Structures are given as structure tokens and as C-alpha cells.
Amino acid sequence: MSDVLPPDVRDDDLPDTMAGEFALGLLDGDARAAATRRVLAEPGFAREVEAWRTHLAQLFDLWPEMPAPDLFARIERSLYGAPAPSVVALPARAPSKFWPSLAAFSSVAAAGLLVVLFTRPLPVPQPPVAPRVVVETSPTLVASITPTAKGTPVTVVYDARAGSLRLTEASLADAKRTAELWVIPAGGTPHSLGLLQTHGGTALTLDAANRARLAAGATLAVSLEPIGGSPTGLPTGPVVATGALSRV
């Protein structure tokens, strides 16, 4: 039996395989942007992308392991050692779990450093990771994200100096899905800014790449994603609210 398609089958006759191409990560530039728009606009296409990702995930079994460097102390410093954790709950919501256990963490970090000292041939202590503060000419941007269906608009305030984003309470998610916030730079593709709290407001501290994307004119969008957020790095669920960033 031949593996080859009959020679008279032209590519034009092939079924639409864009979802598979997108899931594999083959597309770039305009094609990637077009596929992203289809993910946002066509639930069927989004489901197909998700199905491809699920199938392709079986290939992870074939990926060989490699001895990994011991980065754990560095990871801990980034998470708990920096002045502010990357994601914090708003004070109004609940006391953060980060601080009461600071003492416990110090011991853990010390233990981690000991491990590094005794397992690395040349222990080079890494300097604490300081958050990079981008100097902006306009430090505050605001947006009102309006739900596509009924619902209260969500107010977003972005402090560019601190790289922090605060959102008022959003009742966009349901029991089975998480609301995820995206920034879509003008003419660009969506990048995740983080997940919204189910109850109460949300505060997010952005990394340098996302800070660079937040500019007046950029679009903010909220999509509904599997619990835990989009597994793909791009929106996979319906967009339920959008709004544009503008200067105060």
C-alpha cells in the first residue's frame, strides 16, 4: 500500500490544516497573526487547535531528559527574595501567604545555598535579582474593559513605574474556566498578562517584556481559558471583554 497521496490531489484540495500548523508553532508573522485571530473569532478553530495540542502532547514522552543545573536557589530568590513577588493578591482580598512564612523561607533559602555550595565545583553566588524599572514618560495608563455580554466594565490601572497592573473585581469567569488577561499590541499578537482572581480585584506585576507591550493604544482583552490559564501561551477560549489603554 502506498503512503503517497494520489498525484492528482493538489494542495488546494487538502482540508484546512492551519490549526495543526499553529499548534506545532510553524507559523510566524502574518500567518501566525491570522491564526491567532481565528482562535479568537472561531470557537471551532480554537477547539481544533486544542485537540491538536492534546494529540501532539504524546510526543513529550519521546523527549529525552538532560541533567539540569541546580537553579532552585535562584528560582527561590526570584520568587520570594525580590522586594515584591511577581503576583500578589490585593490587600483587600486576604492577607498574603507570602510574608508570615518569611522566616521559614530564610531557612529554606539558606539550605538551598548550602546545597549549591556543596554541589557546584565553582560556587558563584548570583546577585539578587532586582526588578528592572523601566522609566516611562507617562507612568499611568488606564483602560475600561467592557464585557461583550452583560456585566460591569472592569477598570484597569497600570503604573508603569512599578510595572503593576490593578483591576477591579471582574465576574467574567465561571466555575469551569479562568479569566485570563491579554495585551494585544497594535498589529501584534496576544500576550498573557496573567489570570484574574475569581473573587475580588487582581493585582499583577509584569515582567519586562510585558511592560514593554503596555502602551497607549494597545488592546486589553479577557478570554475564558481552562482552569490554570491557556496551556498554549495564546488565547484558546472565547474573548469576553476588551478595552483600549489610554493615558490618564
Added chain:
Amino acid sequence: MIDSTPRASVNSAAGTPEAARLRLVETLVRTGEEDRAAFRDLYSLTSAKLFGICYRICGERQAAEDVLHDVYLTIWKRAGAYEPARASPITWLATIARNRAIDWQRAQTVRRASPIEDAPPILDTAPLASDVLLEAESTHQLHACLDSLEERQRAAIRTAFFDGVTYAELAEREAVPLGTMKSWVRRGLARLKACLEG
């Protein structure tokens, strides 16, 4: 047909692949509860797998380390939302690693035209069920369907997945016109889809 193994029946069977998988699920769930000791365990259990992914796609050790660092920050932040019923823990973690590595690779101005040489080779066939990270419910359907493709179609799809490359890079590596490469992949995907749905 391989059915997923009921979890309750293997709770006491320490040392089995299912027990290892269950341990990984628990470790990830506890990480989601901001249990730092669990997070440390998660790192020791999974960093070799995730570093293999980052290294192959990034193509250089320093970048792979930086991406791995970011991957675990993401895992810490998102683990609270991991749902054991929806995905195996290693699939969930590996997807984050692959996506982060691809993001890094796409942000580079200079592209690799050839695969890195010192990464361990990708396995040709699915490992046996003794692989502790193997998804218990996996039916290996994808592997069987990939095997039914023409060699160049299969190779292109595998390279796209494991090396995280675009069409343009794929065509350059194989020294074929872009249109030819697209045709191979699209035909391969069409056949794969028919097989997976059949």
C-alpha cells in the same frame, strides 16, 4: 484498547509508574497550595525533563537555563490552577516549557539554521510503560498515526515539534523551497488528522 488505570487501585503500589505519576500529581497540587517544600520536590522530579526541552529548542545552555528559571516561576504562579483530571502533570509542565522556549527562540534575531548537535537524540519510538512520566491514559494513537505518514512528512512534523522551528527554518534546514515544505507538512497533517479521527 488501553483504559486509564483507576487511581484508587494503585495507591499502595509504591514504585510503580502509576505511583510515580500520582506522586507527581500530588507534588504539583501541593505546589499550587504554595508549599515550598513540594515545589522543591517538583524541581528535582521534573527539571531534567524540562531542561531537555528548553535546551533542545534554545540551542544554548545559558539561554536554556534562563528559560528553565522562567518556566519554574510560571509553574509556581499557575500550579494552583492545575487540574489533574484535565492533563497529566508532565504534559502540563512540558507544555509550559516548550512554549517558553519557543517564545525565547522567536525573540532572537539570529536564527539557528541547523539543529544543535550535543542534545540527546529524540527517541524513535514511544518508551515502554515503565517510563514513570508516561501518561497512563495515552493510547499511543499519535505514534501509530505518525508511523503511517511518508517519511519526509513525518520528519518535518517531528522536527517542528521538537525543535520549535517555523516553516522558513524547516525549509532552510532541508534545503527545499518553502512551498515544498508547506506542502509536505500540510499533507502530513491532513493524513494525520484523518488517522487520528478514524
